[in-house]
Amino acid sequence: MLALSRKERDRRLRREDILRAAEHIFAIKGYHKASIQDIAGEAQYAVGTVYLYFKDKEVLYTTLIEQKAQELILTVKNKVVKAKDVREKIKVVVQEHLSYFEKNEDFFRIYFSERSNFSWTVKDRIPQKTVERFLNYLDYVASIIKTAQAGGIIRNDYPAQKMAYILASMLNAVIFPWLRSESIRTSSGAKPCGNGRSLKDMSGFILDMFFNGAKAK
């Protein structure tokens, strides 16, 4: 019983090693250019070993996506429940979302660049799963917005779902260029690049734009 448990623990540790390496390699090279060799090398295992832990490359990749997406959602949800009012909840969503991306910069460079890589049409399960997760998350944000509408904090002349999309997209709007500037910085020495700021610092801007819009007062 005890021996078995340790074995299992070791197995998981090795799985984690490989996942970590994969995360790094995928982030640098993207899905297609990342070879199992690269990943095995980074993890300091032989190619065959990777296959002892993951059925194939696709599973390795989806496992990674699943894991991170799950974690983002949980992180956000955990912080949100602690917020006292709805306005605060929305603020927390924005802040935690940005913060999670900042903490997982490397990974999300793939998420963004490879997401729905294989296109979401047709059969592939890769996008299916990730798109589902994403939609899940949006539903969750929409539910918060719905509460805010009920509480008179947010206008109710448009469906909460649509507004959730808008908010999520605004987040992308700052994450996207930030990921770019980071990768440029990384690949070619230090290069301030204008918006070298922390991603979290953008939460004020987003909340302001989301709530108040762009019109001059």
Added chain:
Amino acid sequence: MLALSRKERDRRLRREDILRAAEHIFAIKGYHKASIQDIAGEAQYAVGTVYLYFKDKEVLYTTLIEQKAQELILTVKNKVVKAKDVREKIKVVVQEHLSYFEKNEDFFRIYFSERSNFSWTVKDRIPQKTVERFLNYLDYVASIIKTAQAGGIIRNDYPAQKMAYILASMLNAVIFPWLRSESIRTSSGAKPCGNGRSLKDMSGFILDMFFNGAKAK
């Protein structure tokens, strides 16, 4: 001279055939799963013929992207110059942008799914070019917004560039789910799907959200 000209015209027609087929196949399968065979088959040419018109798969793909992106930008710009005031110009950007996506639905399914497919790190020129075009477009939108700021139409406490990003992302926010619902509709018979509306109809929503934000009045 005349003969040469007809030849040249025929050659272009054939190039167009292939591009059109490629557009369709890429849209269905995505870059990597679309084989030259598929494309050749769709265009009713042999595999080798494709190589008579395009150096390789990458060139075929980038040509497509270039062509469409260029066209979007021109279409938008052409309509914008005709608008009388700045507010109208912004409205036109939103409307034409949505309208162009609606007209090129198939193509943009790739644009979204494959854009920066190969990740933008490292050498590839594919994303380089498309990202550049995209940034170009954003600069243009930013220039309009800057004028609007100068004219007191839009608040000037944030840089125009950032607001342009926000606006562009809002557009994505409606295009994204629309492309999805279209592909679902297409792949599995008629399925109303909630937002079976025209994409153009969303311009009011976007403009309203962009200018006025989400706060209840």
Added chain:
DNA sequence: TCCTATTATGAATTTCAATTCATTTTCTGA
């Protein structure tokens, strides 16, 4: 310590699609 089971290894195999090119077909102008 030795035997067996488990795990790791990486060279060899397989797969898969891009690309080539010898051959065939079609065009053109005399």
Added chain:
DNA sequence: TCAGAAAATGAATTGAAATTCATAATAGGA
């Protein structure tokens, strides 16, 4: 109508990387 040029064809080649598997190393228990 015919010779030669141009264009098209698709089977064969190539290349790259995913996957396998016979072999080696290691661990655990008698």
